[in-house]
Amino acid sequence: MKNSHRGLNYVDILLLAASALVFAILISVFFKNSSQIDFSPKETITLTLKVKDVPIEHSKLIKADNTLYYADTERVFGKVKYASYSEETVEFVDKLTNTSAIYKSPDKQTALLLVEASAELIGKDFYVSDCKLAVGDAVELFAPAYSFSATVVKIESDKE
Amino acid sequence: MNDNHTNENYGQIAETLNLSEENTVSKAEGLINNLKSFFKGIRTGFSQKSERSVLSALLESLYIKFLSGKTKATAVFLLSFSIVSLVISYVLNASVGAFISDIDTFCAIVLFIISLILFTTNKSFHSLISNSKILSSLSISYNEQSIRISANASHSTETVYSTPFFLGIICGIFTVIYPVSVICSFIVSLICVLFIINRPECGMLFIISVLPIINNALLLTFACTTFLSLLYRYLLGKRHINFGISALLMLISMAYIIIRCASSSGNVFTGRLYLYLAFYVSCFSYINLIRSTAMFRRTFNVLIRMTRAFTFILVVFYICNMLLPDTIVDAFLTNLGFDSLIHSLSTASFVAPFLAMAVPLNFAMLVCGEKGIGTIKNVFYLILLLASMLYVSSYPLILISILACVSILAFYNKRFIFLIFPAPLVAFGIYKLFSLVPEAYRLSATAEKAMKIDLVIKAIKAKPIFGAGPEAAYSGGNMLLSILLTFGFMGLILLAAVLIFMTSRSVRFIISDVMKANTARFLSIGLLCAQLSFMSVCIFTDIYCDINSVFMFAAIISASVTSGKCYEADYIDQSMVREYRRK
Numbered sequence: 001m002k003n004s005h006r007g008l009n010y011v012d013i014l015l016l017a018a019s020a021l022v023f024a025i026l027i028s029v030f031f032k033n034s035s036q037i038d039f040s041p042k043e044t045i046t047l048t049l050k051v052k053d054v055p056i057e058h059s060k061l062i063k064a065d066n067t068l069y070y071a072d073t074e075r076v077f078g079k080v081k082y083a084s085y086s087e088e089t090v091e092f093v094d095k096l097t098n099t100s101a102i103y104k105s106p107d108k109q110t111a112l113l114l115v116e117a118s119a120e121l122i123g124k125d126f127y128v129s130d131c132k133l134a135v136g137d138a139v140e141l142f143a144p145a146y147s148f149s150a151t152v153v154k155i156e157s158d159k160e
Numbered sequence: 161m162n163d164n165h166t167n168e169n170y171g172q173i174a175e176t177l178n179l180s181e182e183n184t185v186s187k188a189e190g191l192i193n194n195l196k197s198f199f200k201g202i203r204t205g206f207s208q209k210s211e212r213s214v215l216s217a218l219l220e221s222l223y224i225k226f227l228s229g230k231t232k233a234t235a236v237f238l239l240s241f242s243i244v245s246l247v248i249s250y251v252l253n254a255s256v257g258a259f260i261s262d263i264d265t266f267c268a269i270v271l272f273i274i275s276l277i278l279f280t281t282n283k284s285f286h287s288l289i290s291n292s293k294i295l296s297s298l299s300i301s302y303n304e305q306s307i308r309i310s311a312n313a314s315h316s317t318e319t320v321y322s323t324p325f326f327l328g329i330i331c332g333i334f335t336v337i338y339p340v341s342v343i344c345s346f347i348v349s350l351i352c353v354l355f356i357i358n359r360p361e362c363g364m365l366f367i368i369s370v371l372p373i374i375n376n377a378l379l380l381t382f383a384c385t386t387f388l389s390l391l392y393r394y395l396l397g398k399r400h401i402n403f404g405i406s407a408l409l410m411l412i413s414m415a416y417i418i419i420r421c422a423s424s425s426g427n428v429f430t431g432r433l434y435l436y437l438a439f440y441v442s443c444f445s446y447i448n449l450i451r452s453t454a455m456f457r458r459t460f461n462v463l464i465r466m467t468r469a470f471t472f473i474l475v476v477f478y479i480c481n482m483l484l485p486d487t488i489v490d491a492f493l494t495n496l497g498f499d500s501l502i503h504s505l506s507t508a509s510f511v512a513p514f515l516a517m518a519v520p521l522n523f524a525m526l527v528c529g530e531k532g533i534g535t536i537k538n539v540f541y542l543i544l545l546l547a548s549m550l551y552v553s554s555y556p557l558i559l560i561s562i563l564a565c566v567s568i569l570a571f572y573n574k575r576f577i578f579l580i581f582p583a584p585l586v587a588f589g590i591y592k593l594f595s596l597v598p599e600a601y602r603l604s605a606t607a608e609k610a611m612k613i614d615l616v617i618k619a620i621k622a623k624p625i626f627g628a629g630p631e632a633a634y635s636g637g638n639m640l641l642s643i644l645l646t647f648g649f650m651g652l653i654l655l656a657a658v659l660i661f662m663t664s665r666s667v668r669f670i671i672s673d674v675m676k677a678n679t680a681r682f683l684s685i686g687l688l689c690a691q692l693s694f695m696s697v698c699i700f701t702d703i704y705c706d707i708n709s710v711f712m713f714a715a716i717i718s719a720s721v722t723s724g725k726c727y728e729a730d731y732i733d734q735s736m737v738r739e740y741r742r743k
Contacts, residue, residue: 008214011209011210011215011216015213015219019215019219022385028377029349029375031338
C-alpha cells in the first residue's frame with residue numbers, strides 16, 4: 001500500500017547527493033593510484049630527494065609507497081621507492097619567522113635529519129625529455145598524516 | 161504625603177517594569193515556540209516525504225536483504241570471485257609477465273577457503289552476526305520479523321545464487337586492473353556504509369573499534385557518514401539531537417575554524433581543517449548517539465576491547481622489533497596493507513595518549529569489574545599495558561597514569577588519597593627502571609618538544625587572538641601551542657569551553673549522591689580519569705597532527721560525558737523505540 005504512493009521527491013535528491021558523495025570518496029580512497037597495470041610507456045625515472053627539517057620520529061614515517069606531490073598542489077606524481085636517513089647538520093629556515101638557524105644533532109632524540117628518498121615517477125608527464133621537474137625544484141612528500149617539503153637533487157632515467 | 165505619592169509612583173514603575181518583563185519573556189517564549197514549531201514542521205514534512213521516497217526505501221530494503229541473506233549466497237560470491245581472480249593472476253603472470261604480488265594471491269586463496277567454510281552453514285547474516293561476539297557488539301539488532309519476511313521472500317526467487325555468482329565473476333574480472341585486497345576492502349567498506357546509513361550507532365562503534373588500524377581518509381568518510389546518517393534519522397524523527405550549550409559551543413567552534421581557514425591566504429582545505437572539524441563532528445555525533453544505558457555500555461565495551469587489542473599488538477610489535485632486524489616487521493605489515501597500523505604503532509602522538517587513556521580505564525575495570533576470572537583478565541591486561549609503557553618510556557606519561565589510578569582508588573576509599581604523595585617518586589623509579597632498555601627500541605614521547613619553541617612563541621605573539629591560520633601548521637610540540645599557533649586564543653578558549661561544559665555533567669554525576677559506590681559510578685570515574693590523563697598528555701604531545709588520536713580523543717570524551725547522563729536518567733531513547741515499533 002505504501003509502495004504505491006512512492007515517487008521521487010527532494011528527500012531522494014538529498015539522499016542521492018549524499019550517497020554519491022560517500023561513494024565517490026570511497027572510490028577515490030580505494031582505486032586512486034592502486035591500479036596494478038602501468039598504462040604509461042615503460043620508462044622508469046628515479047628522483048633523489050632531500051627532505052630536511054624532520055625530527056627522527058617523523059623521518060621514520062618516510063617509507064616505501066609514500067606519495068609525492070608537486071609543491072603547493074594536490075597532484076600526485078610518484079611514490080617513494082626507498083628512504084635512507086643520514087644524521088647531518090642541516091640549515092633550517094623557519095617559514096614562520098623567515099629566520100634561518102643551523103641545527104646540530106646533540107643527541108638522537110633532538111636531531112634534525114637529512115633524509116634522502118628515492119622516488120619512482122608515474123604518469124606520462126614526467127619523461128626526462130619533457131619533464132616538468134628539474135633539479136632544485138620543491139616537492140611535497142606525503143607520509144600518513146605528515147607532509148614533508150623536499151628538494152629534487154638528482155633525476156635519472158633508465159633509458160638515458 | 162510626598163512619601164505616599166513617591167511610593168505610588170514606585171509601585172506604578174514596578175508594575176510597568178514587571179509588565180514589560182512579562183511581555184519580554186512571553187515574546188521570547190513565543191519566538192522559541194515559533195522556532196520549535198517551524199523546525200517541527202520541517203521534520204514532519206521531511207518524514208512524510210521520506211515515507212514516499214524511493215531511495216530511502218531502497219536503502220532500507222538493501223539493509224534488510226543483506227541481513228536476511230544466506231551465508232551460502234556469500235559463499236557462492238566468494239568462490240566465483242576467488243577462482244576468477246586466481247585464474248587472472250596466473251594468466252597475467254604467464255602471458256604478459258605482469259607482476260601480481262604474493263599478498264594478492266594469498267588474499268584470493270584466503271577468500272577461497274572462507275567460501276568453503278561458509279558452504280558448511282546455511283544461516284542468515286542476521287543470525288551469524290547475533291551469534292558472533294565481536295560482530296554483535298558492533299551492530300545494532302533489527303526487527304527480526306522484517307528479516308524473516310525478507311528471507312522467506314528471497315527463498316522463493318531463483319536469483320538467490322545466480323546473482324552472487326555473476327557478481328563474483330564481475331569483481332574477479334576487475335582484478336585485472338585492481339588488486340584483490342583493494343576490491344575486498346572496497347566491498348567491506350560499502351557494507352559498513354550501508355550499516356551506518358541505516359544505523360548511525362554502527363558507525364560510531366565501528367570507528368572506535370578500528371581507529372588504530374584504519375586509513376585516515378576512510379576514518380573521515382565513516383565519521384561523515386555517521387554524522388549525515390544521524391542528521392537524516394533526526395529529520396525522520398527516529399533519533400534525537402540535543403541542542404544544549406555544549407552543542408551550541410561546538411557549532412560556534414566549527415564555524416570559527418571554517419571562517420579562520422577561509423580567511424587565510426593559503427590553501428583552505430588543509431589537513432588541519434579536517435582534523436579540527438573531525439573532532440567536533442565526531443563529538444557531536446557520539447554524544448547524541450549514546451542516549452541510553454545499553455548504548456553507553458556497548459560503547460564502553462568496544463572502547464575497552466579496542467584498547468586491549470591494540471595493547472596486545474603494541475607489545476608484540478615491540479618484542480618483534482627487539483628480536484628481529486630493523487624494518488622487517490614494518491615491511492611485513494606494509495605488504496599486508498596495514499600502513500595505518502604501522503603509523504599508529506610508531507608515532508608517539510598516538511601511542512602516548514593511548515596509554516594514558518588505557519591505563520586508568522583498565523584500572524577502573526579491575527577495581528569495579530567482575531571478580532574471579534575477570535580479575536585475572538584485568539590484571540593480565542594491566543601488565544601488558546605496563547609492558548607497552550617500556551616502548552614509550554616517558555616520565556610525565558608514567559606519572560600521569562599513576563596519578564589517574566590513584567584518583568580512582570581515592571574515589572573507592574578516601575584513605576588512598578595519601579598515595580598521591582609518593583606517586584612522583586614511584587613514577588621516577590619506574591622511569592629509571594624502564595630507562596635500562598636500550599634507547600633504540602623506545603619511542604620518545606617528548607621528541608617533538610625539541611623543535612624551536614621560542615620561534616613558536618614568537619609566532620604566537622605576532623598573532624595572539626586569531627592565530628597564524630592553518631598554513632602555519634606547526635607539526636609537533638604540544639596541543640596547546642599548536643592550537644594557539646593555528647587558531648589563536650579564540651580557538652583555545654572555544655575548545656576549553658566545549659570541554660568544560662561537556663565534562664561538568666560527568667563531574668556532577670560523580671560528586672552527587674544519586675548512586676553511591678556502584679559500578680556505574682566507578683565506570684564514570686574511570687572514564688573521567690582517562691579523559692583527564694589523555695588531556696594531560698596533550699600538554700607534551702600534539703594530537704592534532706594525527707587523525708587517529710583525534711578520533712580517540714572524541715571517543716573518550718563522548719564516553720566520559722555520556723556516562724553520567726545515561727546512568728543518571730537511565731532512560732531509553734523514545735525516538736529509537738518509536739522506530740522499532742513502526743517496523
